Amino acid sequence: MATKEDLPDWVEAALKHQGGSARLVDIAKYIWEHHESELRVSGDLFYKRQYDMRWAANQLRRTGKMKAASFILIMENMRLLQVDAGKVAEVPMPFHQVFPLILAFSRQGRGEGREH
DSSP states (O other): OOOGGGHHHHHHHHHHHTTSOOOHHHHHHHHHHHHHHHHHTSTHHHHHHHHHHHHHHHHHHHTTSSOOOOEEEEEETTEEEEEETTEEEEOSSOHHHHHHHHHHHHHHHTTTTOOO
């Protein structure tokens, strides 16, 4: 049975398969395609794997196996675009779902909402 602790290895394998850089959705697809049977019998991990996949990426960053993604989001003609390492891709989620995230990061960058 798979556990949360298996995910860093799976995320790392997905990144290697994609040449070292991948969109979150591509990592999720890779994990599903290669570990579906393990996920189906893994209890809660089956339902919370998207969250735990992000946790695994943080673990890889902490151990130096993965760099933090550096990207910017821009809006063009009501489409949200992500620019990362010179590649431009449309963000596969509606702007109304992404905007609160952008707003939260913006506030955090200005020091709003932090405890002093």
